[in-house]
Amino acid sequence: xxxxxxxxxxxxxxxxxxxxxxxxxxxxxxxxxxxxxxxxxxxxxxxxxxxxxxxxxxxxxxxxxxxxxxxxxxxxxxx
Numbered sequence: 001x002x003x004x005x006x007x008x009x010x011x012x013x014x015x016x017x018x019x020x021x022x023x024x025x026x027x028x029x030x031x032x033x034x035x036x037x038x039x040x041x042x043x044x045x046x047x048x049x050x051x052x053x054x055x056x057x058x059x060x061x062x063x064x065x066x067x068x069x070x071x072x073x074x075x076x077x078x079x
Contacts (some may be wrong), residue, residue: 014072020061020064021069023057025039026041028052031052038052039051042071043066048061071079
């Protein structure tokens, strides 16, 4: 209870990005979109029009830094 804890901010950010991407993926799929195509379009162009506003997906996506998204995806892929 009184022990010092260390937090890895990069790991916390990565987990937040992953969680958010999964939520957006599920929402896009639920609406009948191809989530991979839509997410790729957004990441490459930065155009939020690729992401539906369903379940606040667009708002969630634009709250993330695109560079952090790419970094998180690459780290996950390399592992």
